Amino acid sequence: MMGDDLRSKVTYATLRLMPTQDAVILRFGSFEINLQTKELRKNGMRLRLSGQPFQVLAVLIEHAGEVVTREELHSKLWKTDTFVDFDHGLNNAIARIREVLDDSSGTPRYVETIPRHGYRFIAPLADVRTSITPITPPHEVNGSGATSIVDSRTERRFAPARSNVLLTAAALMAVSIVGFLLYRTSIRPTARAAIRSLAVLPLTNLSGDPAQQYLADGITEELIGRLAGIHDLRVISRTSVMRFKDTKLSAPEIAKTLQVDALVEGSVIREDNRIRVHAQLIRGITDEHFWSETYDREIEHVLSLESEVAQSIAEKVAVTVTGQEHSRLVAARHVAPEVYENYLKGRLRTDNTRAELERSVTYFKEAIRTDPTFAPAYVGLASAYDDLSLILVGGSPAEMRPKVLSAARKALELDPELGEAHALLGDIYQKQWKWSDAEAEYKQALQLKPNDAAAHMGFANWLLCQGRTEEAIAWARRARELDPLGSAGIGIGWILFQARHYDESIAELRSTLAVHPESAQARFFLGFALIGKGEPERAIPDLEQAVSLMHRSPGSLELLATAYGFAGRRSEALGLINELKQQGKQGYVPAGAFINPFLGLRDYNEVFAWFERAYAEQSNILQFVKVHPFFDPIRGDPRFQELVRRVGLQ
Numbered sequence: 071m072m073g074d075d076l077r078s079k080v081t082y083a084t085l086r087l088m089p090t091q092d093a094v095i096l097r098f099g100s101f102e103i104n105l106q107t108k109e110l111r112k113n114g115m116r117l118r119l120s121g122q123p124f125q126v127l128a129v130l131i132e133h134a135g136e137v138v139t140r141e142e143l144h145s146k147l148w149k150t151d152t153f154v155d156f157d158h159g160l161n162n163a164i165a166r167i168r169e170v171l172d173d174s175s176g177t178p179r180y181v182e183t184i185p186r187h188g189y190r191f192i193a194p195l196a197d198v199r200t201s202i203t204p205i206t207p208p209h210e211v212n213g214s215g216a217t218s219i220v221d222s223r224t225e226r227r228f229a230p231a232r233s234n235v236l237l238t239a240a241a242l243m244a245v246s247i248v249g250f251l252l253y254r255t256s257i258r259p260t261a262r263a264a265i266r267s268l269a270v271l272p273l274t275n276l277s278g279d280p281a282q283q284y285l286a287d288g289i290t291e292e293l294i295g296r297l298a299g300i301h302d303l304r305v306i307s308r309t310s311v312m313r314f315k316d317t318k319l320s321a322p323e324i325a326k327t328l329q330v331d332a333l334v335e336g337s338v339i340r341e342d343n344r345i346r347v348h349a350q351l352i353r354g355i356t357d358e359h360f361w362s363e364t365y366d367r368e369i370e371h372v373l374s375l376e377s378e379v380a381q382s383i384a385e386k387v388a389v390t391v392t393g394q395e396h397s398r399l400v401a402a403r404h405v406a407p408e409v410y411e412n413y414l415k416g417r418l419r420t421d422n423t424r425a426e427l428e429r430s431v432t433y434f435k436e437a438i439r440t441d442p443t444f445a446p447a448y449v450g451l452a453s454a455y456d457d458l459s460l461i462l463v464g465g466s467p468a469e470m471r472p473k474v475l476s477a478a479r480k481a482l483e484l485d486p487e488l489g490e491a492h493a494l495l496g497d498i499y500q501k502q503w504k505w506s507d508a509e510a511e512y513k514q515a516l517q518l519k520p521n522d523a524a525a526h527m528g529f530a531n532w533l534l535c536q537g538r539t540e541e542a543i544a545w546a547r548r549a550r551e552l553d554p555l556g557s558a559g560i561g562i563g564w565i566l567f568q569a570r571h572y573d574e575s576i577a578e579l580r581s582t583l584a585v586h587p588e589s590a591q592a593r594f595f596l597g598f599a600l601i602g603k604g605e606p607e608r609a610i611p612d613l614e615q616a617v618s619l620m621h622r623s624p625g626s627l628e629l630l631a632t633a634y635g636f637a638g639r640r641s642e643a644l645g646l647i648n649e650l651k652q653q654g655k656q657g658y659v660p661a662g663a664f665i666n667p668f669l670g671l672r673d674y675n676e677v678f679a680w681f682e683r684a685y686a687e688q689s690n691i692l693q694f695v696k697v698h699p700f701f702d703p704i705r706g707d708p709r710f711q712e713l714v715r716r717v718g719l720q
Contacts, residue, residue, distance in 0.1 A: 096131060098180065098193040101171065103131060109357075110170070116320045116357050121337065121348065122147060122159065123166040130181060130191040139188035159339075162276050164189065170318065265353075265387040267304035267330040270294045272315040273347070274337040286338040287312070288414030289347060289376060293334070296380035298521035299398045299489070303389045305521040306330060309556035325354025328554060334383060343369045343407055349379050351386055361386040372410055373402040398487055398518075409444055412437035416450045422457050430454040445484035452477035452494045460690075466658040467501065467688055474498050489519030493528050500532055502688055503718045508532055523553035527561045535693050535719065539569035557591065564595050568697045572603035590619035590626070597629050602699045606636035606670075624650060628663040632700070635670020643671055662689030669700050678709050685716065692717055 094105045102111045105128055110119045119127070125147050130138055143160060164181065167173070173180045182190045270293050275286040290308070297305045306328050314324055321333050336349035350362035363382060367375045381399050384391050391399065416433030419426050434451035437444060452474045459470035475498055481491040496511035512529040519525060526549035533542035542565050550558035559582040566575035579596040583589060593616040600609035613630040620626040631646035647667050653659050661683035668676040684692055695701065696719040704710045714720045 095198045097196040097198050098131075102198065103127070105131070116322070117170050117318070118320060118335070119166065119170045120335075120350070120359070123163040123170075126160070126163045127167050127181075127191075130189055131195065134191045134193075134195050137184050137188050137190045142188070159276060159278065162278060169316075263331065263355075265331040265389065266302070267306075268297070268332040268334060268351075268383075268387065269306040269311050269324070269328045269330045270297065270334040271311055271324070273335075273349075276337045277340040279340070282338075282340045284414050284418045285340055285345070285411075287418060289338055289372070291417065292373075292376045293380055293383075295490075295519075296376060296399055297383060298519050300384060300389060300391055300395050301520045302391075303384070303387065303521070304330070304552065307521075307523040307553035307556055309523075310553050313555050321352045321357045322354060329551075330354055332387060340369070345369050345372060345375065347375060347379060349383070351383060369407045369410065370404050373405055377402040401487075405444060406441060409437045409441045409447070412440070413444065413447050413450060416447070416454070422460075424458065427454050427458050431458075443484060445481045445488060448477045448481035448484070449488055449491050449494070452481065452491065456494055456497060467660075467690070469658075471498050471501065487518055489515045489517075489522055489525065492518065493522060493525040496525075496532070497528055500528075500535065500693060501690060503692075505532075505536070505718055521552055523549045523556065523558060526552065527558065530561065530565060531693070534565050534568055534697060537696050537719075539565065539697065543569065555585070557589075560589070560591050560595055563592070563599065567595065567599045567602055568694060568699065570602070570699055572599050575599040576603070588619070590616050593619070594626060594629060597633060601629075601633055601636055601670075606633040609633045610637065622649075624653060624659045624663045627653075628666055631667035632670040635667055635672075640671060643667055660684070660689045660691075661687055662691035665691060666700055669703070672703075674704055674707075677704065678707075681709075681713055685713065695719060 096103050096105070100112050103109070104111075108120065108124055108128075110117045110124065110127070126143060129143060129146055140160060148159065164183075167181060168175065171180050175183055178192065180191060180193045182192045184190060270290055273286045273290045275283045277285075290311070294305060294308050294311070297303065310328065317324070319327075321335075325331070325333055331354050333352045333354060334349055335352065336347060339346040344366065345368075346364060346366045348362070348364045350359055352359050361382070363379075365375050365378060377400055381396075384399060412433045416430045416437065419430055431451060431454045434447050434454060437447040438451065441447075455470050455473040455477060459467050459474065474494060478491045478494045478498075481488050482495075492511045493515035496508045496515060499505075499508035499511060509529075509532060512525060512532055515522060515525040516529065526545055530542045530545035530549065533539075533545060543562065546558065546562045546565050550556075550562060552558075559578055563575045563579040563582065566572075566578060576596065576599045579592050579599060582592045583596070586592060593612040597609040597613040597616065600606065600612070610630070610633050613626070613633050617626040617630050627646050627650055631643045631650070634640075634643035634646065647664065650659055650663055650667075661680055664680040665677055665684060668674075668680065681692075691698070692713075695714055695717050701710065711720070
């Protein structure tokens with residue numbers, strides 16, 4: 071009997087490892103919802119619905135066919151002491167549910183609004199779970215506390231047979247458990263693979279006020295910036311992740327597109343001077359949510375909040391963080407709400423038009439006026455001035471570059487570890503032909519912020535200017551790894567053109583246009599590659615579109631005139647050259663804008679006259695004097711060789 075009891079207890083203890091039932095999975099239409107694991111799927115593909123929107127949907131489904139009042143939802147899902155506006159929060163949750171389900175408030179298929187009352191789930195539900203009958207132990211305590219005793223005669227009669235059955239069952243179960251443990255061990259390296267790359271997806275604005283979107287976008291960018299300082303973690307740039315704002319793609323689909331191991335997603339709620347950020351980490355392949363946290367702060371402590379979130383993410387992905395990297399992660403200070411708001415509004419740009427850049431300058435200046443010690447505002451100001459100095463916008467280098475230098479240097483005076491400020495200095499020093507200074511600044515930027523795609527591309531261009539084209543291509547491709555959906559493809563196309571890999575350049579830029587057909591820059595640089603290949607006529611249609619998209623900017627007119635010249639359409643080329651001269655009477659037009667058109671017309675005396683003017687004002691084009699293919703016909707001219715020497719590249 072003692073052996074039977076022991077075997078019986080061991081067998082029962084083993085069988086108790088088996089689940090008593092599967093998860094509750096309900097189907098409606100093409101959707102399935104798992105109320106235990108909190109997953110919503112469509113045709114087997116997981117959808118991005120979490121937090122309160124999922125909780126609201128779960129409550130409605132649990133009361134399918136019944137009206138659930140707003141008051142009931144408030145009591146179930148919203149804490150009484152929360153500062154968030156319940157009406158806005160619930161309205162946003164319902165809107166998110168309808169967006170994911172592709173439902174309509176006017177003609178609902180799933181969630182019906184009962185005006186001034188609540189909501190009702192109206193779709194038919196099917197229960198698709200499968201149950202397993204619980205195992206009853208040999209001696210089970212009943213509800214009264216007494217023990218159920220098996221008849222002793224039956225016990226004796228069936229003991230030998232039962233012992234054999236139990237021994238066999240125990241053996242089979244042991245084999246099964248060992249097999250399962252071996253299987254689990256074998257798959258663990260894949261299921262728990264190290265996280266070496268991640269993307270911070272755009273945080274959702276749940277404040278109920280669209281005007282607060284700048285805050286959600288700004289905090290997203292700041293989290294990316296903090297994490298970008300970790301060498302052992304590849305962090306995707308803002309320009310790529312922002313393409314997934316309001317996406318319906320699942321986490322695995324996004325992770326596959328960006329080629330990352332994990333995703334960060336979450337939300338921001340702003341009410342008065344309080345802010346709440348919810349963030350969670352998701353494994354890209356398995357869609358496993360393995361960390362979630364909510365942070366509440368006064369907005370003056372928002373930098374501390376961002377620091378805490380970034381530290382938590384770095385800790386949870388178990389990435390190696392050096393002492394210096396950790397000190398940058400934890401760095402934070404108080405900032406007045408109005409200062410931080412102006413700073414974020416300055417950074418929020420949808421297009422680099424002159425009007426928008428000047429508006430950014432105004433916001434940054436206001437932030438600095440209120441708090442002259444807030445270093446990030448100086449970086450933003452320097453970046454806006456740098457963009458204004460570009461030829462495609464038409465800002466004068468003589469006017470803008472000193473402003474960039476002043477703002478970037480002030481930022482570094484306040485905080486020497488701002489990688490973006492070092493990269494901006496590298497950019498200006500390169501345009502001023504201070505080659506060693508530029509190299510040092512780029513390397514410092516990459517040391518401080520190894521995931522900065524712009525710094526990678528800046529250093530790639532520095533290498534290009536030195537004639538180190540293959541190294542430049544390699545660095546540009548690293549930039550694309552960090553910003554796979556951004557403009558890195560355009561930069562790669564430009565470098566490939568300068569390296570005289572014309573077919574590769576054309577293919578790269580055509581691929582960019584396939585994804586971004588509205589990109590004026592991609593068409594602009596495609597024009598260079600086609601002209602370089604000796605096909606100026608093929609370049610003209612794309613360049614004519616670029617002229618229209620760029621609102622007849624000096625750079626766009628310059629290259630179209632160049633294509634006309636190389637194609638033998640002399641009168642049209644001269645017409646655009648004349649238009650450039652007329653623009654120069656109204657505002658700044660770079661002297662460098664006249665060099666390529668006269669090269670196209672093969673008027674080399676005019677070319678060298680404009681080279682001298684471009685040298686005097688340090689036009690951007692002279693950075694590339696050592697490698698630019700358009701200059702090949704005059705490389706043997708002593709005047710050109712002297713120019714290369716004066717620029718410091720010989």
